Amino acid sequence: MSLQDGGCSYASSANMATASGSMRRRLEDQEFSLRVYPGALAEGTIYCPVSARKNTTAAEAIECLIERLRLDRTKCYVLAEVKEFGGEEWILNPGDCPVQRMMLWPRSALENRSGLGSGDDYRFLLREKNLDGSIHYGGSLQMWLRVTEERRRMVERGFLPQPAGSDPPSDLCTLPELTERAILESLRARFRQEKIYTYIGSILIVINPFQFLPIYNPKYVKLYDNHTLGKLEPHIYAVADVAYHAMLQRRRNQCIVISGESGSGKTQSTNFLIHHLTALSQKGFASGVEQIILGAGPVLEAFGNAKTAHNNNSSRFGKFIQVNYQESGTVRGAYVEKYLLEKSRLVYQEHNERNYHVFYYLLAGASEDERKSFHLLKPEEYHYLNQDCFTVEGEDLKHDFERLQLAMEMVGFLPTTRKQIFSLLSAILHLGNIRYKKKTYRDDSIDICNPEVLPIVSELLEVKEEMLLEALTTRKTVTVGERLIVPYKLAEILSIGVLDIFGFEDYENNSFEQFCINFANERLQHYFNQHIFKLEQEEYRAEGITWHNIDYIDNSGCINLISKKPTALFHLLDEECNFPQASNQTLLDKFKRQHEGNSYIEFPAVMEPAFIIRHYAGKVKYGVKDFREKNTDHMRPDIVALLKSSKNAFICGLMGIDPVATFRWAVLRAYFRALVAFREAGRRHTHKKTGNDAAVPCAVVKTVDSFSFLHHPVHQRSLEILQRCKDEKYSITRKNPRTPLSDLQGTNALNEKASWDGYGVGCNGRSSRSGRLSSTGSPALEEDGIFLNSTSSKLLERAQGILLRNKNCKIKPTLPKHLLDVKSLRYLSSVTLHDRITKSLLHLHKKKKPPSISAQFQASLNKLMETLDQSEPYFVKCIRSNAEKVTTAAEA
Ligand SMILES: Nc1ncnc2c1ncn2[C@@H]1O[C@H](COP(=O)(O)OP(=O)(O)OP(=O)(O)O)[C@@H](O)[C@H]1O
Numbered sequence: 001m002s003l004q005d006g007g008c009s010y011a012s013s014a015n016m017a018t019a020s021g022s023m024r025r026r027l028e029d030q031e032f033s034l035r036v037y038p039g040a041l042a043e044g045t046i047y048c049p050v051s052a053r054k055n056t057t058a059a060e061a062i063e064c065l066i067e068r069l070r071l072d073r074t075k076c077y078v079l080a081e082v083k084e085f086g087g088e089e090w091i092l093n094p095g096d097c098p099v100q101r102m103m104l105w106p107r108s109a110l111e112n113r114s115g116l117g118s119g120d121d122y123r124f125l126l127r128e129k130n131l132d133g134s135i136h137y138g139g140s141l142q143m144w145l146r147v148t149e150e151r152r153r154m155v156e157r158g159f160l161p162q163p164a165g166s167d168p169p170s171d172l173c174t175l176p177e178l179t180e181r182a183i184l185e186s187l188r189a190r191f192r193q194e195k196i197y198t199y200i201g202s203i204l205i206v207i208n209p210f211q212f213l214p215i216y217n218p219k220y221v222k223l224y225d226n227h228t229l230g231k232l233e234p235h236i237y238a239v240a241d242v243a244y245h246a247m248l249q250r251r252r253n254q255c256i257v258i259s260g261e262s263g264s265g266k267t268q269s270t271n272f273l274i275h276h277l278t279a280l281s282q283k284g285f286a287s288g289v290e291q292i293i294l295g296a297g298p299v300l301e302a303f304g305n306a307k308t309a310h311n312n313n314s315s316r317f318g319k320f321i322q323v324n325y326q327e328s329g330t331v332r333g334a335y336v337e338k339y340l341l342e343k344s345r346l347v348y349q350e351h352n353e354r355n356y357h358v359f360y361y362l363l364a365g366a367s368e369d370e371r372k373s374f375h376l377l378k379p380e381e382y383h384y385l386n387q388d389c390f391t392v393e394g395e396d397l398k399h400d401f402e403r404l405q406l407a408m409e410m411v412g413f414l415p416t417t418r419k420q421i422f423s424l425l426s427a428i429l430h431l432g433n434i435r436y437k438k439k440t441y442r443d444d445s446i447d448i449c450n451p452e453v454l455p456i457v458s459e460l461l462e463v464k465e466e467m468l469l470e471a472l473t474t475r476k477t478v479t480v481g482e483r484l485i486v487p488y489k490l491a492e493i494l495s496i497g498v499l500d501i502f503g504f505e506d507y508e509n510n511s512f513e514q515f516c517i518n519f520a521n522e523r524l525q526h527y528f529n530q531h532i533f534k535l536e537q538e539e540y541r542a543e544g545i546t547w548h549n550i551d552y553i554d555n556s557g558c559i560n561l562i563s564k565k566p567t568a569l570f571h572l573l574d575e576e577c578n579f580p581q582a583s584n585q586t587l588l589d590k591f592k593r594q595h596e597g598n599s600y601i602e603f604p605a606v607m608e609p610a611f612i613i614r615h616y617a618g619k620v621k622y623g624v625k626d627f628r629e630k631n632t633d634h635m636r637p638d639i640v641a642l643l644k645s646s647k648n649a650f651i652c653g654l655m656g657i658d659p660v661a662t663f664r665w666a667v668l669r670a671y672f673r674a675l676v677a678f679r680e681a682g683r684r685h686t687h688k689k690t691g692n693d694a695a696v697p698c699a700v701v702k703t704v705d706s707f708s709f710l711h712h713p714v715h716q717r718s719l720e721i722l723q724r725c726k727d728e729k730y731s732i733t734r735k736n737p738r739t740p741l742s743d744l745q746g747t748n749a750l751n752e753k754a755s756w757d758g759y760g761v762g763c764n765g766r767s768s769r770s771g772r773l774s775s776t777g778s779p780a781l782e783e784d785g786i787f788l789n790s791t792s793s794k795l796l797e798r799a800q801g802i803l804l805r806n807k808n809c810k811i812k813p814t815l816p817k818h819l820l821d822v823k824s825l826r827y828l829s830s831v832t833l834h835d836r837i838t839k840s841l842l843h844l845h846k847k848k849k850p851p852s853i854s855a856q857f858q859a860s861l862n863k864l865m866e867t868l869d870q871s872e873p874y875f876v877k878c879i880r881s882n883a884e885k886v887t888t889a890a891e892a
Contacts, residue, residue, distance in 0.1 A: 030054070032099050033192045034061060036079065038126040042069040047123075049167070049189055052099050059094035065126055076129035082122065091127075098124060170234050171199040191881065197234035203532070203875045204239050208265035211887040216272060221279050236269055239874050240276035243496050246872060248329050255497040255871035259524060260878030262503055263311035263885065269876055270321065270500040271297060274334075277323050277496055281331045293323065293334045295410030300336065302361060302404045306345055307354040312392045312885070316342040316356070318501035318520065320864060324493045332493060339501065339860060340516055347432065349387050358404065359385060359429060362422055365401020374426040375456045384432035420650035427460035434472065446473055462648040471642040497871060499524075499864070504617045512630040515622050516857050518615055519562050522555050523861055525616045529554065531873050555616040558600045562613070563858055567594050569601075570854045577632045577852060584609045584624045631852045 032054075035047040042048070050064050058079045066073060079092040081101055092098060105122045168186030169175060175182050183200075190198055191207045198205045215235065224237040226245060232238060243254040256273060258266045278293055300319065308314040318339035324332045349355055363379050370376070379385040408418055435449040448454065448469070458465040504521045505514045533552045562569050572590045576582040588603070591611055595601050602612040604621065612621045643655045851859070 031192075032102065033189070034098055034102065034124055036061070036065055036124045036126050038065065038069055038071075041071060041077075041126055041128060045069060048126075049192070054099050054103075055097055056099060057094060058092040058096045058098055061098055062094075062126070076131075078127050078129050080125040080127050082125060167193070170195070171201065171230055172205075173199070173201050187879075195233070197236060199230060199234045202229060203877060204234060204236065205877050205879065206236065206260075206265055206269055207879045207881050208263070208268070209881060209887065210885050216275075218279075221276060224276075225280065236272045236876065237276045239876060240273045240496075241280065243872075243874055244277060244280050244329070247325065247494050247496055250872070251494065253495050253497070253867075253871040254874070255499060255868050256874045256876060257499045257501075257524060257528070257868070258876040258878065259501065259521070259528075260503050261310075261880060262308065262314055262505070264503065264878035264880040266500045266503070266878050267301075267305075267313070267315050269878060270319075270498050273498050273876075274321060274323065277498075278331055281325065281329055289331045289333055292411050293321075293331070295407040296334070296336060298403055298407035299411055300338075302358040302400070302407075303356060304338070304341060306349075306356050307389070307392045309350065309352045310883075312395075313357075315500065315502070316345055318499075320497055320499045320501075320867070322495045322497040322867075324495045327494070337860070337864070339520070339864075340513070340857060342513060344513070346428065347384060351388055354389055354392070355385055357400070359425060360390070360397050361401040361404055362425055364397030365399075365404075366422070370422070374422055375430065375460065376426060377429075382429045382432060384429055417650060420648055423460045423648070424651060424654075427457050430457050430460065436473075448472065461643070461651055462646045463642055463651075464645065467642050467645060471636075471638045474638070495871075497867060499868070504615070506618065506620045510620055510622045511625070512622075512627045512853075514620065515562075515613075515627075516854065518613070518617075518620060519559075520857075520861055521617070522559050522562070522615060523865060526555055526559060527865065527868055527873070528875060532875070553616050557598075558613065558615060561595065561598055561600045569595075570858060573627060573631055573854060574852045577628050582628060584627075587627060588624055631854050 030053065031051050034050045034052050036050055037047045038045055048065055048068055050061050050068075052061055062077050062079060065071065066077065071077070079096075079098060081090045081092060081098070092101070102122075168189045170190075172178070172183055172186055175186060187198055187205060187207060190196075191209075194209070194213060196207045196209050196213065198207075216237075220235065220237055224232060224235055224241045227238065227241065229238055229242045239256060243256055246252070247254045258269050258273075260266050274293060274297070278289070301313070301315075304317045304319075305313050305315050308316075320337040320339070322335045322337070324334065326332045345353075345355060354360070359382075360379060362374075363376055363385075366374065366376055379390050405418065413421070430453050433450065434453050436446045437449045439445045439447045451469075454465050454468055458468050461468070501520060501524065502517045505517050507514065529552055560568065563571075565571055569591060572594060573587065576587045576590060579586070588609060588611065591601070592603055600614045602614070602619075604610055604612065608623075609625060610621050610623045612619050640655055643651055646652055
């Protein structure tokens, strides 16, 4: 190093001085692990690791060894350095520094310190000094080394117990003393040996090394395949493997819950787990499903991750990835549920933070044509991007954009859909540049300072410019229902869920987001307690094992304070959101009145619009400012109406007007109505023949006679769709613009030149592969045997025949056979039952007030907990090795 530095004589000397100065400082501060072999002085110990810095003396190291190995203090000891196997021993003076000696050893000696016979054997020995000053050797050095080496191998193979004072165990439950200190020291010692994984029973601890270790290649996938936990060195693959085989053997769903603070490695661990879970099931062959699952990672990352002060690639949402398997253990598909995306980041970022990655990727990676058609500018020219920082060290945005495009393709986004998404992103950025001014001095109404942005946004969103201007400058007070996101349920399939949820947060200013995040953590901690302490102890008791109950912090009180009906904080907040006169103070007063005296809540002594919650992980102070606004984060109806009017099917889809869902229900209705019609027509026919009036109620006869259901706009629309579907023509034009669509939310999407080749975006905003509309049915659904022909189609054909013969019927629909299987219908009704369009088509929901954000969040958490409760859990706890994201494993 010094030679190289010296060689760069033309480099700026000031720079060099700074660089070498900081390098020197770093070396001074670094901690190294010395392995000292005590030989006969401590029977059973092969070597004892001692932490030392560059200036730690031999005397200090010996003092530490006396302590650790509990040696006789009345005796004298020295450190001896052995260079090369069988070579001479060099006795260190008390003031010599062993680390400095070690730094002169060849690299191979440091990398292979235990290897006997490597040719490069360098080590420190602890020797006893006789009274006359001579060294007490107690046997030949070579002999002694051979014996200790043999013993080491025996220990490694499990024939001898782990000696005290040697390497900390891989499962900390086997530590003789289970104190916090002992646990931390063991983790630290293991980390220094680049062992980032450690078990505490079945819990896996991961310490983020901020450098990639070569322990994730296929060799390791194979190594950990089908082993009981704890047999091999701890590894994240071992957890995935155990979950996989437990699922297959016990036929029960499994889940892996990953927790830890921001930047501790949760997402990385999730990626490793998913990789291993898919690799296990494919046994080395990358299948289409695996490609899609792995491709989803970069897409989620681009849209949901951002640079924060703590992590350059921080996930700003929680996610639960459920990998679903067939009975045989082959991956069937995966499903991602997302929680609480940080929306505020779009418009505002804190110091040293950025907006979502995808914006920077797009601006850096778009081609010249794309730049033109999306009207792209430079990042500095957008208000949403130029608030603080633009770059992240070491990133290659062009490459990232290419990677994103590839990943989007892998997961099934067609080029048209991708274009529509990027167009929307560009519209968001331009919208952020709109500036307002007062219209007139006396008037409070507003106008737009830079109207030149409007045609651009209107083009990108495919909405009328006048409507856009109106939506941006006026506010309508009518409220409409908001979407309630209910995930699809894939019934009766084995699964392994991986939960990567935001960690506990306590910042300088904590708001509603932190309150929700920390509540989620309380719920997960409760789940953890249930499994690790409560259920385990109950099992011991049931089996008659002597067991003293251990105390753990039961956080039910805190959970009740926040969410238990009817007076919990979330409910009081909802109440206040309904009062137009409410203020921060009235909210706080309500909290106080209801919960004064509750040990989980405090109010600051100084008049401050804040409250303090005693969480399991510590106290957090929340400022109530914006709580009410953030809890009622509803889309304004006029903005929703504007976006609904877009000619772009993707944008309509975002507003819950999912053409695919509308289509599905239209098909369903057509089917059932036709079925009823056919039955009734049959009965009527029989009645005519037999003259038996009583067999047919009049009302029914009337209905069938007139086929009034066909005149219902829903039905007309359904039949049109079916007809078009059959003809494989997807450019649908509005036939009857005056059709009343009030109870048909979403059908206007069908009237636009929707890109039917695109993948549908589900009502919950999820891109849905199964949503592809094609005349042969969705490929994904076909795979599941959904749109298959069946005998029921014959029935429909006959029903259809009757319909066509009827004079009143103006439309001549032809029902495609493949859409008529009863199983398909059942499937469709189960997957669409909860979506808003379905509800409105079935009149299941009247215009109710939309649920508050906290209510939605609680509902999705409850759902998650239900899933977790039905699974066997594994826990992965991630720890950040340092706050500076520095590569440290071997040096800490
Ligand atoms: N096992 C690992 N090996 C190597 N590097 C890792 C490992 N785990 C994490 N890292 C590094 O640490 C960085 C932060 O990790 P990650 O993004 O997974 O944290 P996180 O806990 O998900 O953070 P957040 O909650 O902010 O999303 C990663 O970008 C990666 O560089």
